[in-house]
Each structure stands twice: as C-alpha cells, then as structure tokens.
Amino acid sequence: MDLLNYAFMQRALLAALLVGVTAPAVGTFLVQRRQAIMGDGIGHVALTGVALGFLLQVSPVWTAVAVSVAGAVGMELIRSYGKARGDIALAMLFYGGMSGGVMIIYLAPNGSNANLTTYLFGSISTVSPQDIPPMIALAAFVLLVVLGLRRHLFAVCQDEEFARVGGLPVRALNLLLAVTAAVTVTVAMRAVGLLLVSALMVIPVAAAQQVTRGFAWTLAVAVAIGVTVALSGTVFSYYVDVPPGSSIVLASMAVFLLFTAAAGPLRRRLPRPGWHNGGVRARRPS
C-alpha cells in the first residue's frame, strides 16, 4: 500500500472516510422522509458558496457551509409551508445555485474551469492540509446530531403528525436535519463532488434496505457500505486517474445491484416473507 506514503493520499482517504460515514447516516433520514433528492438540491446551491469563497479569497468550505445551510433551510421552509408551487420554487433554487456558482467562479480572480470540475466531481489531490480540521469538525457535528437525536429524527421523519401530538419540537428537528444535510454536503464536496454527493446519501441506504428490516440496522449497514465504497473508490481513483466521485458512486451502485440480487434468495429463506408488500391503503381524512 505505497499510496499511504503520500500525504495528499492520506488526506484524501481521511476525507473519503468522513464522507462515507456522514453521507449515508444523514441520507437514511432523508430517504425515510422520501426526500432523497434534497442532497442534490443542496449540492447545487453549495456551488454558489464555493464560488463566493474564490471571489472573496477565503476558504470555500466556510462559504459553502453558509450558503448551503441557507439553501437547506429555505428548502425545508418551502417543504413545510409550501403548497402547490413548492416544486417550482425548489427547482428555481437548484438552478439559481448552479448558475450563480458558475457565473461567480468565472468572475473570481483565480477561478477557472479546472476549479469547477474538482468541486463538481471531487478530486483526491486537492484536499489541502487546511481543509482537514474544518472537515473533521463538521463531520463530528453531523454525527453528534444524527446519532444523538436519532430517535427523535426517526419519529419526525416516520410520522410527523404523530410526533407533533407527542409534543416533539418538530419544526426545530426538521430545520436541524436540513442544516445537518447541508453540512454533510460540504464535508462531501472534496471527496465525491457536489453533483454526486446526493448519490452517497441515497444509494448505500437503498442497498442496505434490501437486506434489513429495521431502521437502526439500515442506518448501520448504510454507513458500512458508505465507508467501503468511499475508500475503495478513492483508491481506484489513485490508480486510474478519474475523479473520485465517479468511482465512488459507481462502486455504490455495484453494491446496490449485488445486495438486490442477493436479497431475493435471502428473503425466501427467512421465516416471514413479504417485507415490502406495503399492505396499507391511503385514506383521506374526512
């Protein structure tokens, strides 16, 4: 493993590890709430934050955190208040974030096309020593929230109406989850890139639930898959010179296919079949 002798590679693998843990952990709650697409939206908006960092010549991590948190809070407010035109408002936010980012990065003094690509699809060689402490701090925040409040976030994502009647601070928890998702995106942007970060929030969870029947297990298996694909994808990118985002996401899709193929026979062997038969009809309140 000569690749571990390179400092840049040590940093890249550490970045991948942080992403592999945090993205599926937050993603489990987003998928639970059928908001798998939220990571994508935040990724688009975060690009404006990265570009602002270049324009102002400060660390893009912090500007990305600021802008993506604002974007995520905006999305959550649109979700909770928004009625008919909520989807259009969200789409506008996505397009605005992406085009704003491209515009600003080209106006910035040292912005260039190359910079843009490393943030969109990840890059193993550009995780700088200064990037590491904020990434660790942000990842720690994410884990503290999703593990410390997992019961409460589960209750809110599973049945918001019931959680409200139980007296849980539903709005605060929803906003906290949105902020946590935004922070995760900025942790992930160096390793997998802003356009592919959402995949690492969703695909490991989708793979995990092929073989699990509980929420806690799904979370644990998704994180295990996330770490595995993030590290192996980063190593692959070292040997074959491609952006790590592409190899990490393709690796996670391979795991998904593997688990899906294995789940069929596995399910038949288990005593109680029909895990996913739904079986519940929608009813309108009268």
Place this chain on the structure above:
Amino acid sequence: MTDTVVALRGASASLGARQVLHGIDLAVARGEVVALLGANGSGKSTAVRAAVGRVRLSSGSWELFGTPGERFRQWARIGYVPQRTTAAGGVPATVREVVAAGRLARTGLRPPRRADKAAVARAIELVGMADRAADAVDALSGGQHQRVLIARALATEPDLLIMDEPMAGVDLAAQQVLADTVRAQVAAGTTVLLVLHELGPLAPLIDRAVLLRDGRVAHDGPPPPLAPDHVHPHADEAAATVKGHLDRWTS
C-alpha cells in the same frame, strides 16, 4: 371543569377553502368512552385533529385537561392514534422502533431508561404483537399495523386515548382483538375519544355517541340502540345488524 378531559366549544375550522366544522361542542369527561360518528366528510376526523391541536380553529375554543389547548404542554398524557396512511417511510422500521417513538413524549431529549424500554415492551405485549416486535411494520397486515399504532399510543401510558378510525380496513376478527385492547385500557381508567365509521365490536364499550353531520353536532347522547340479538354467535351478522341500526339512526 377539571373533570372534562377534552373539550371543543363552538369550534369552527376550515381545511383550505372549505369550512369543515361549524361551531361544534364536544366534551369528554374523565373515564368516559365517546364515539364520534358520521358519514365521510362530516368533519369527524377534523374534529379529533382539532382536539389534539393539529387543525387550527377559526373560532371557538379548545381545552385539554382543563388547560386552553394553546398553552397545553403535557402531551405525554395523550395517546394519539392517527388515521393509518401510506406515510410509512422510505426505510424499513421494526414494530419496536415504531412503538418506541411513542415513548418520546415521556422521555423528551433524555436517553431512554430501563423503565422506558419496559413501557415499550409492555405496550407491544398489550396489543399481542410481542412475537413480531423485531419485524418490519411493512410486513404486517392491516389489522396488525393498526395494533402497532395503538401500541405506539399506549407506550406513553396515556390518560386519554384519541383514535381516528382505528377499525378502518381491519377485518372483523382483528377488530375483536383491538376492542379487547381498548376494553383493558378503559377498565384501567383511561378516557377514550374515537372516530368510528360504525360501532362494530366496540359497541358495548361506548358510553356516549356524538353524531356529526355536515360539520355540526346532529346528536349527542347514548349510542344508537343495538338489536336484541347483537350478541349473535356469528360476529359478521351481528356487525351487519349493528350497522343496519346505525344507518337507520344516522339517516
């Protein structure tokens, strides 16, 4: 009025542009079992959702345990069973995980203690689902799923149980199991307010029935009379009889 556990007074509410409740009065005393009946669209679900603060009143007032609803904070005293929906999340969850969510009303932000885990286990036991506690709720039948939602409400050890159509989509045998669970709660002194489409196996438990029609109280008093043969050995025929009486009574 501390003996009134839940009260709506002159309550009006709208869903979107449509006014659903037109000044209804509804009070449930401690230990009472009250059924809210009515046709689809009569406002019975909206009424119970207003009673737990999920629908804002446009006029009138709302009280829980003698406290104005807006200032009520003792949510752990209420076990709420919302209407079953497809809202089940995109990630599997076990019976125990779903029921444990009901205990959060008691634990707040502190981690669960042994007593909390025992309360969750007891709630699962009460609805007869102990052998399925580690199974995914997605794998359950409609009746079993409903039992899980009732267990979730019982996990907080409530003084007041509010249920929105707990029998909907549940076959008659399973309805009997649910009725037994509710009977045990009533025997232990729990107050119950429930929305029903028909009385069914719960009929013997009901102290009072409130009939809504077009968002107004059309009747508030003893439950509709049962046929003398309502204890017919064939449960489905008995239910049909009861339903027949109810239909005559409500029309």
